[in-house]
Amino acid sequence: MSAITAISRGLAACHDCGLLVRLAGHHGSCPRCKSAVHFRKNNSLARTWALLITAYVLILPANIFPVMVTTSLGTAQEDTIMSGVIYLWSHGSWPLALLVFIASVFVPFAKLGVITYLLVSVQRGSKWSPVKRTRMYRIAEAAGRWSMVDIYVVTILTALVSLGGLATIEAGLGAAFFGVVVVTTMLAAESFDPRLIWDRAEA
């Protein structure tokens, strides 16, 4: 199958307004909206790897350090992401426990795995189903934001319980690491260019 791509005709779609622009060199600017136009996202592979490796490093402390510290009548209880899930599970709300497990544990690790796989497959010139790989990318990109849920839980509990006065809830070190993990994986998905999948698969 030889599909006609924009790049094969010396054209690039403007990232912002979608106008097809004829490029002489590697980059130019859009005559309509004046934004910078490239054939492919700038340095996509290197940038995505850098953000991904950062996320791999930070996801460990994010899961080891407590995300939430509850102090009640002098005793402090520390909760990690996983122990928070177990607490919900043991207190009878298993649908919420499952939801939080998916959002805070499954999604971040799965997203790291998917982006790693996509990067490796592009670099090795894989020809395996570009349609399925593009779909994997789309899902990973859309699901990432839901990992933020634990950060919000800590914020809301902190505000409510701390002001209540009986106990204090504080965000732990893990929460900061986890927040950065979510942000870096979102940036990694954004910097990856799915057109690279097609460039190598159709070549």
Add this chain to the structure above:
Amino acid sequence: MRSGQALADQVTIACHECDLLQREVVVNDGGIARCTRCGCFLYRRRDRSIERTLALTVAALVLLIIANVQPFLAFNMAGLSVETTLGTGIGALYVQGKPLVAGVVLVTAVIAPAFHVLAFLYLLAPLHLGRTPPGLARVFRAVRHVKTWSMIEVFMLGTLVSVAKLMGMAEIVPGPALWALMGLIFTLAAVGSSLDPRVVWDRLEVAA
């Protein structure tokens, strides 16, 4: 109008996910065009797109103000009652020395949705009146980037989980801000699906 011209001019576009060149086709009102090779969403045709989106954006502005001003949750425990707003939670995190977490929440739950709504008002009100607001391209581009970081639907799930964790410990009363935020999720989703960005970019061509 773009829709009438599309066939005559045979506008060619490239898929932003697989780079396939294809002709822009006319679809019915509300219809979606997808890439013929990778199935990626290309565009959605909306009649009176600017007017519909402007009306929804005004509704979103009202909800946004309620969400940020009114109490979010009230907490009753042992005769004690505490009310919180979105701001008090973020403030509490900041005071505890967690500025990073506070910053992330501030951006994703307050600043990004507010920017989305205000920027759309700035763009769509003049466009509706047939004028082109200054900096249209820059502001419209900024909205596209900022929208990714607007996460009120995730914030609502967080609220649900928090309430579940506190149940049994105290009585939780949802405030007006919570309902407003719930409405804002659906209103902003409708804003996203009612605006056909092509209509906005086409105005720029006329202006240039």
